[in-house]
Each structure stands twice: as C-alpha cells, then as structure tokens.
Amino acid sequence: MNNLQALRTLAYANVRRILRIWIQTILPPAITTALYFLIFGSLIGSRIGNMPGYEGFSYIEFMVPGLIMLSVITNSYANVASAFFGTKFQKSIEEIIVSPMPAWVILIGFLTGGIARGAIVGIVVVLTSLFFVEISINNYFLTCFSIIITSLLFSLLGLMNGIYARNFDDVSIVPTFVLTPLIYLGGIFYSINILSPEWQIVSQLNPILYIVNFFRYAMLGQSEIEPMFGFSLIVLFTIIFSGISYYLILKGTGIKE
Amino acid sequence: MSAITLKSLRKTYSNDVVALKGIDLTVERGDFFALLGPNGAGKSTIIGIISSLVNKDSGTVEICGINCDENFSEAKTKLGVVNQEFNFSQFESVIDIIVTQAGYYGIDFKTATARAEKHLKRLALWDKRNDQARMLSGGQKRRIMIIKALIHEPDLLILDEPTAGVDIELRRSLWDFLLEINNEGTTIILTTHYLEEAENLCRNIAIIDNGEIIKNTTMNSLLKQMDDQDFVIETSEKLPTNFSLKNFKTEVIDENKFSLTLSKDSYMNDLFNDREISHLKIKNIRNQTNRLEELFIKLTTKDE
Numbered sequence: 001m002n003n004l005q006a007l008r009t010l011a012y013a014n015v016r017r018i019l020r021i022w023i024q025t026i027l028p029p030a031i032t033t034a035l036y037f038l039i040f041g042s043l044i045g046s047r048i049g050n051m052p053g054y055e056g057f058s059y060i061e062f063m064v065p066g067l068i069m070l071s072v073i074t075n076s077y078a079n080v081a082s083a084f085f086g087t088k089f090q091k092s093i094e095e096i097i098v099s100p101m102p103a104w105v106i107l108i109g110f111l112t113g114g115i116a117r118g119a120i121v122g123i124v125v126v127l128t129s130l131f132f133v134e135i136s137i138n139n140y141f142l143t144c145f146s147i148i149i150t151s152l153l154f155s156l157l158g159l160m161n162g163i164y165a166r167n168f169d170d171v172s173i174v175p176t177f178v179l180t181p182l183i184y185l186g187g188i189f190y191s192i193n194i195l196s197p198e199w200q201i202v203s204q205l206n207p208i209l210y211i212v213n214f215f216r217y218a219m220l221g222q223s224e225i226e227p228m229f230g231f232s233l234i235v236l237f238t239i240i241f242s243g244i245s246y247y248l249i250l251k252g253t254g255i256k257e
Numbered sequence: 258m259s260a261i262t263l264k265s266l267r268k269t270y271s272n273d274v275v276a277l278k279g280i281d282l283t284v285e286r287g288d289f290f291a292l293l294g295p296n297g298a299g300k301s302t303i304i305g306i307i308s309s310l311v312n313k314d315s316g317t318v319e320i321c322g323i324n325c326d327e328n329f330s331e332a333k334t335k336l337g338v339v340n341q342e343f344n345f346s347q348f349e350s351v352i353d354i355i356v357t358q359a360g361y362y363g364i365d366f367k368t369a370t371a372r373a374e375k376h377l378k379r380l381a382l383w384d385k386r387n388d389q390a391r392m393l394s395g396g397q398k399r400r401i402m403i404i405k406a407l408i409h410e411p412d413l414l415i416l417d418e419p420t421a422g423v424d425i426e427l428r429r430s431l432w433d434f435l436l437e438i439n440n441e442g443t444t445i446i447l448t449t450h451y452l453e454e455a456e457n458l459c460r461n462i463a464i465i466d467n468g469e470i471i472k473n474t475t476m477n478s479l480l481k482q483m484d485d486q487d488f489v490i491e492t493s494e495k496l497p498t499n500f501s502l503k504n505f506k507t508e509v510i511d512e513n514k515f516s517l518t519l520s521k522d523s524y525m526n527d528l529f530n531d532r533e534i535s536h537l538k539i540k541n542i543r544n545q546t547n548r549l550e551e552l553f554i555k556l557t558t559k560d561e
Contacts, residue, residue, distance in 0.1 A: 012360075
C-alpha cells in the first residue's frame with residue numbers, strides 16, 4: 001500500500017473541492033476584506049489615528065495583520081469542518097474508511113485542505129490590501145509560518161467540529177457563537193492597550209489575542225504581548241489538538257457505529 | 258484458503274440492540290455466496306464490521322487469511338465493498354470519483370485511469386465519464402458503485418443489495434457481469450432481497466436471523482429441503498367439472514387454470530401419466546412462488 005499516493009489523492013481531493021467552489025471559498029473573503037479596508041481603513045481609519053504601542057503605523061496598517069488572521073482562522077476552520085461533515089453527510093466518508101488508508105493519512109489529507117484554504121485566502125487578503133495600503137513585512141519566514149500553523153490549528157479544531165457534528169447546525173454553531181466573537185474581540189481592530197485594566201485582563205483570556213499578536217509581530221515587528229508566548233501557545237495547542245484528532249479518527253468517533 | 262473467516266463475531270449497538278450473537282462464518286475463495294436474512298437480521302452489521310464501518314464488540318475477522326486486527330491495511334486491499342446507499346460525492350465527475358477511489362488504495366493516477374477506462378467501457382458508462390454523478394440515473398450510479406469497489410482489483414467483493422431499485426434489464430446485465438468476474442476468480446458475497454437473484458447466482462448460502470446464522474449450506478442442498486412446490490398449470494380446453502387429480506393436491510383457479518402441489522417424493526411424470534390430465538392440452542406450467550422465497554419465509558418465521 002502506497003500511503004503517500006493515498007495522501008496525495010485525499011489532499012488533492014480536498015484542495016480541488018476548494019477550487020471547484022471558489023465562489024464560496026475564495027471570493028467572499030476578498031470582498032469582505034475589501035469592505036473592511038474601505039470602511040474601517042480608508043473612511044473611518046483616518047480619523048482613528050495610531051493605536052497605542054504601534055506608533056509609526058497607520059490604523060489601516062495596524063488592521064492588515066488582524067484581517068489576514070480573521071480570514072485565515074475562519075476559512076481554515078470552516079473548510080475542514082464543512083468538508084469533513086460533508087463527506088459524512090454524503091456518506092462518501094465510507095469510501096475513506098473502507099480503504100486501507102491509515103488514520104494519519106486521513107488526518108493529514110483533510111488538514112491539507114484547511115491549510116491550503118487558509119493560505120490561499122491569506123494571499124488573497126494580502127493582495128486585496130495592496131489596493132489600500134503599502135505593506136511592509138518585518139519577517140517573511142515568521143509571517144508564512146504563522147499563517148500555516150494558524151491554519152493548521154484551526155483546521156484541527158474544524159476537524160473536531162466536523163467529527164462530532166450530527167447536522168449542519170452543529171457545523172455552524174461553533175463558528176457563529178464562539179469563534180467569531182473571540183476573533184472580533186481578539187485585537188483585530190484595536191490594541192488592548194486602549195482598554196481599561198480590567199478588560200485587558202479579560203482580553204488576555206482570549207487565545208485569539210495571542211495568535212493575532214504573534215502574526216502582527218511577524219508582519220509589523222511590534223506586538224502588545226510577548227510574541228514568543230503567543231508562538232508557544234500556538235505550537236502547544238497544535239500538538240495537543242493533533243493528538244486528539246488523530247485519536248478520534250483512529251477510533252472512528254462520529255464515523256463508525 | 259478461505260476468502261473470509263468470521264469467528265465469534267458479536268455486536269451490540271449503543272441503543273442495546275443486539276445485532277450479532279457470535280457469528281461464525283467461512284466463505285471459501287472463488288465462491289459466490291449469498292448472505293440472506295430479513296431486515297434487521299444483522300447482514301449489514303456483518304458487512305459493516307468486515308469493511309470496518311462498524312466497530313465489533315468481540316470476535317475476529319480474517320480476509321484472505323489476514324487478520325484485520327493485526328494487519329488492517331493489507332487486509333483491506335483484498336476487499337471491495339458495494340454498499341446499499343450511494344456513497345460518493347454527487348458533485349464530482351464519474352471519472353474523478355473512480356480515480357480518486359483508486360488513489361485511496363495507493364494506486365497511481367496512470368494505472369487508475371487505465372483501469373477506470375476498462376471498467377467504464379465494460380459497464381457501458383464510458384460516455385458518461387465526464388458527467389457529474391448527480392446527473393446519472395439510479396442504475397448508472399449503481400454501476401459506479403461496482404466500479405469503485407473493483408478499481409483496486411480485490412480478491413473479495415461484497416455486494417449489499419447491488420440491484421435494489423434497478424430495472425430488470427440492468428439487473429440481468431449486472432448478474433452476467435458478476436458471474437463473469439466470479440469466473441475470473443473474484444470471491445463474491447451477496448446480500449439481496451431478490452431471492453431469485455441469490456438462487457440464480459450463488460452456490461452457497463447462509464441465512465441469518467436475529468443475529469445468528471440459522472442455515473449455512475449449499476444452495477442445492479437448501480432447495481432440496483423443500484417439502485412441497487406449487488405449480489400453476491394452464492390448459493387450452495376448459496377443465497372438466499369437479500376436476501381433480503388422484504395423486505396430487507389440486508385447486509381449480511378458473512376454467513382454464515388450476516394449481517397443483519408437488520410433494521418432495523412425487524415426480525412430474527406422474528402428473529402427465531394421470532388419466533384426468535392426459536387428454537388436456539397444457540399451454541403453460543409455471544412455478545407459483547420462488548422456491549427459495551418459500552424456504553426463506555419458512556426458516557425465518559418458524560418461531561413466530
């Protein structure tokens with residue numbers, strides 16, 4: 001059994017799905033981001049001024065990393081959650097389970113789709129932002145690494161959502177009621193330095209804050225939170241969720257009776 | 258060597274339904290084997306466990322001598338499964354569905370494409386290869402399921418009601434195809450509700466009821482167990498008043514038709530030698546019911 005060929009097939013099938021329905025997967029983040037830049041960046045942003053701790057950067061420049069992360073997080077999560085649940089719903093998951101593919105191939109195959117969508121959408125948002133602002137990137141390696149590991153982390157969470165989901169409501173509940181509020185309150189549009197000390201403490205309980213700040217550090221070279229803490233947090237949770245996801249697939253949770 | 262060996266297979270679902278109560282079953286290589294049973298008897302659970310869609314509670318499954326618990330990956334390369342329900346993405350093209358399935362078995366794109374072409378042509382789907390699956394008829398989708406299961410050239414093919422909902426013409430052509438691949442060496446296990454299908458195709462049979470195998474024998478010996486067979490006989494002339502035959506139980510259906518029960522120990526020759534019938538011109542004789550169907554009902558309802 002050629003596991004690499006099997007992995008290539010499953011990964012390609014997941015990426016092909018993204019490209020086949022590009023109007024649903026790639027176009028919306030481009031339009032949404034353009035609107036954010038237009039309204040919050042160009043129209044309102046010029047009146048907001050600089051964010052504390054980010055002197056030397058305009059509001060729109062401050063916002064770019066946050067908007068990229070917003071798109072990367074939501075798209076990588078949604079991609080794997082819907083792709084995995086979709087295969088369960090259509091019963092095409094049976095094709096995968098009946099095959100000799102080991103659990104790690106199935107896991108990586110689905111995650112590849114999420115990482116690919118996160119990366120594609122990240123690039124699309126960067127390209128969109130170039131219409132509104134000139135971007136300077138502090139550390140290319142960290143920027144790319146951050147996009148990929150964040151996509152991986154949220155692909156893992158999306159996969160777990162897809163594994164446990166029993167209907168389409170289950171796929172949308174977490175992104176709508178958990179992920180979106182955490183992302184919007186995770187420092188995309190503002191620095192926590194503008195909040196009162198109490199709300200700063202509350203904000204520091206939000207894991208998205210560390211992810212956004214690590215990425216902002218990679219792009220701008222400045223962060224309101226120690227970037228290595230954010231990096232460690234991302235790596236730690238990625239390892240933990242990888243282990244959990246592998247176990248769930250190995251046991252056939254949500255798939256086998 | 259056996260194609261499949263099940264030992265003490267047990268399964269109880271989370272809702273406390275006991276699906277399998279210790280199934281022991283062996284199917285020899287090259288066999289065309291029928292697994293029959295009423296709805297809920299445990300057939301799909303057995304297939305689910307063999308194909309690893311269902312987790313067993315206990316017992317062992319060996320496919321072509323390979324223990325599934327010990328060498329899961331190699332065992333699965335020997336197995337092809339055609340499930341009852343269509344289990345492929347309806348939005349993909351036919352060729353993509355098949356080539357992707359081959360890829361899951363580690364088959365490279367070139368080999369997969371060549372095999373897909375061979376099977377699609379053989380099952381008259383080549384012209385549809387670029388169509389989205391959702392545009393195809395039920396019968397065409399059923400053929401995709403069979404091609405998918407065969408794309409990695411398995412030694413054992415399990416078909417769970419493969420002809421459900423397909424028209425008679427297609428059913429017959431699928432029978433021919435299945436006999437062909439069985440003759441080429443593929444072991445086939447078939448579950449079906451069309452007992453005529455099992456009677457025509459299969460050499461050996463197991464009947465499962467309430468999670469237990471209640472019969473496991475050859476098709477011929479099972480059919481020999483039948484006590485009586487009912488025939489309907491149609492004549493050109495009107496039947497005489499108070500028509501009856503001395504050695505047979507008969508019942509007049511209408512003026513040109515009567516039914517006759519042939520017991521296990523009697524012969525058709527006796528019928529034609531009977532004086533009452535010798536002067537009648539017989540137009541047609543047909544078996545009133547499917548023989549296997551009668552036996553099946555008898556076996557699975559004996560306790561009720």
